[in-house]
Amino acid sequence: MRLTTGLLAMAAGVLLTLMTLTNAVLAQHTGAVFASWAAHGIGAVVALLLLLVTPRTATPEGRTPLWYYLGGIPGALVVVLSAIAVNSELALSGTIALMLTGQVIFGAVSDHLGLLDTPRRPITGTDLAVAGCVLSGAVLIVLGGA
Amino acid sequence: MLFFVVLALSNGLLIGVSRTINGRLSTRRGAFAASVWNHVVGLAFLSVVLLVMRVWPDVTRVPVAAYAGGVFGALFVAVNSYVFPRLGAMSAAVLVIAGQVLSAVVIDCVRQAALPSPLRLAGVALVLAGLCLPLLRK
Structure with missing residues (x-):
């Protein structure tokens, strides 16, 4: 179950690459x-269509805070x-490397403290080792050029 | 220089905040509704930015395929909002980054018809090693 969710998260990363690739072409022009x-x-249009064709999910009891939207x-x-x-002097690769680092730092702090209404999650040694390897590998890839 | 370093790091933080909030919304309204709200609210915000900046580019020569990013974006936010509350903010961020950089290396390879640089290959090895760590412990 956790493996499937993990693979789904990696698939989300692939979608993000495809999005970045196509958006970059648009950004060059505009x-x-x-x-x-x-x-x-x-x-927004595509998400709305997806929402309409997928089964409705029941909203749980209680009010949804406005900031959730x-x-x-x-x-x-x-x-x-x-x-x-x-x-700036950071250029694209420096900016991406720092943005990836910021995401992982935020994730660790958010899980530890339970920020923004999320449940607190203990961060294990394995979690940190995985994060360390993936982040440093990602930074090498970004800075290593094509 | 330090200003830009802090700016880029804060950007990573903002990404985390955005995905966490979308993840929260998905627990109440579902992942696809979270994607709709993310895009509608983001569109409204960027419309204000464009109005303030007063820039309106010439869009007549843009290839239609360049607009496909929105389709990937809609799917991404839905999938990411689904996995975020299930994996936690750090693991979700780490796995998305892994998928992102590995697929980027593959796409660069195909587009340039060349092998990645040694530094990049070392990076790929590190990412894969990191992903295998939890499997080894079982």
Whole structure:
């Protein structure tokens, strides 16, 4: 079960690569912010279609806090800020390497403290070793050039 | 320089915040609804940014295929919102990154019809070793 979920997470990573690849073509023609705006618009339509054709999920009891709906704001902010960072001395590879590092650091702190209403999760030694290997490998890949 | 380092690191943090919030929403409304909300709210936010920046590019010469990113994005947010609460923020981030960099290496290989640099191959080996660690412990 956990293995399947893990493989699904890696498949999400593949989707992210395909998205980055196509969005980069659009951004070359139009600029980073417009490219992301267009991708969000098309993504909204596609997500809505997917929602309509998939079985409805029952909403659990209780109210859904308003901020649960606002995950798109930090996500969209990333596009704007990374456009600035990419144009600095960090360049694309430096920016990506630091963004990956920031994600893993956030994940560790969030799991440990249970940030943003998430359940606390103990981080095991194995978890940290996996994170260390994958992150350093990813940074080597990003900085190592094609 | 330090400013940009902090900026790029904070960007990673924002990605984590965004995916965590979408994951929370998916536990109440489902993964596809989380993807809809993420895209609609992000679109509204970026519309304001575009209006403030007053930039409207010439889109007549853009190949249609370049717009396919939105399709991958819609699927990505749904799948990621599903796995996030199940795996936890750190493991989910690590596995997504693994899938991302490994597929990027494969795509670069195919597009350039060349093997990756030695440094990249070392990176691939490290990522794969990391992914195998939990399997060895069982």
